Amino acid sequence: MSVAELKERHEAATAAVDSLRERLRQKRQMLLDNDLVGYSRTQGRAAISFSSTDLVCCRTLQGHTGKVYSLDWSPERNRIVSASQDGRLIVWNALTSQKTHAIKLPCAWVMTCAFSPNGQSVASGGLDSGCSIFNLNFQIDRDGNIPVARFLSGHKGYVSSCQYVPDDETHLVTGSGDQTCILWDVTTGQRLSVFGGEFPSGHTADVLSISINGSNSKMFVSGSCDSTARLWDARIASRAVHTFHGHKGDVNTVKFFPDGQRFGTGSDDGACRLFDVRTGHQLQVYQQQQQQGDNSADSPIVTSIAFSISGRLLFAAYSNGNCYVWDTLVGKVVLNLGAVQNSHEGRISCLGLSADGSALCTGSWDRTLKIWAFGGHRRVM
Structure with missing residues (x-):
């Protein structure tokens, strides 16, 4: 031929x-004969009342000398770990703003970080194609650094995301530019399962984000440059359980809904989407209406998302420095943190909610992190 x-x-x-x-x-x-907003409208639901006094910037964490790329809260809610282009991980006391650890990384090009479930270790990954584990209880060396306790090597591309399996310090999942996700045994450094790669149901481009189901830790979802999100079951690594379509750009961020039956996504196309795990259907799109004459290619991209502990609020960070608080039921923005006093001066690259839902932390290319405290009843919303 x-x-x-x-x-x-x-x-x-x-x-x-x-x-x-x-x-x-x-x-x-x-x-899709209906969506979440349409159903809420038939039930007479109105947008919640939410103002800048309900979510106030109470602390600014300064110390990084490069762009902040990733952050994670500790399970006990009073510590935050952040990763920056300055090649360091910093562990902060969220109550006092003090730094408890400043870890110089073997590879300066870090992209992700995560706390272990017991809060005694942190993990990070980046362009070195591996995941470094640091035990915060280790003694510092003569240069003031904490040595690497374990290096997880096996990916053939950069490590874009990592997350410990909830309530299990020994297992961790990573996502990579080699189009795969890997489940690791942290104690031995061995790969337990590889998700994607040569399997036909795997991603066809870089994996950018992962989220493990808090209600069923055997399940996790991944987002990719192939414009899809995929649901995986650790017990059947050979194929994705389901592939979710809808986005028209890279899926930069994924996050499970609090009940574990749904998950959200954020994309280069400027939209957030809510999907149902059981049916595979899209439930809602969260996107600001384009003004007449605007070019959709110029829309700010969604970089990171998080849900409130009830799921009523969706926090979405954007490349233009905005951080929208969406009412998930009615599909409306009830607050923009990018427009309030003490907001970030650059792209918001990451965000996360504390375990008890009492505070939100945002990280930015302006080299700072900000802690936003909820007032009164907003804590449980």
Whole structure:
């Protein structure tokens, strides 16, 4: 078979796949006879009353000399770990703003960090294609650094995200630019399962984000540059349980809903989406309406998301420095932290909610982190 014939067959196959994909999209659209906002409207639900006095910046954490890329709260809610382009992890006391640890990383190009469930260790990953584990109880060396307790090596691309399995200090999941996710045994450094890669149901581009289901730690979801999110079961690593379509750009961030039955996504296309794990259907899109004449390509991208502990609020960080607080039921923005006093001066790259829901932390390319405290009854919203 000649090269011209192979090229012709490839083009025909590509056209057939595109046609099937469009028919599948139309079929899904026919099944979506309603969305969350539409149903809430029939129930007479109104947007909650929420103002800048209900979420106030109470602390600014300063100490990084480079852009902040990632953060995570400790389970006991009073510590935060952050990763920066300055090549350091900093562990902060969220109550006093003091630094308890400043860890110089083997690879300065860090992209992700995470606390262990017992709060005694932190993990980080980046362009060195591995995940470094640091025991915060280790003695510092003569240069003032904490040595690497374990280095998880096995990915063939950068490590974009990492998360410990809830209530299990020995297991951790990573996502990578090699299009795979890996479940690790931290104590031995061994790979337990690889998700994707050569398997046909895996991602076809870089994995950018992961989120483990807090209600069922065997399940996790991943977001990718292939514009999809995929649901995985650690017990059947050979294939994704489900693939979720809808975004028109890289899926930069994924986060499970508090009940574990739904999850949210944020994308380069400027939209957040809410999907149902059980049905595979999209429940809602959260996106500001474009003004007439605006170019959608110029829309700020969603960099990070988090849900309040009840799921009523969705916090979404954007590349233009905005941080919207969405009412998930009515699909409206009830507050923009980017427009209030003491807001960040640059791209908000990461955010996270404390374990008890009493505070939100945001990290930015302006080299700072900010802690936003909820007032009164807002804590449990």
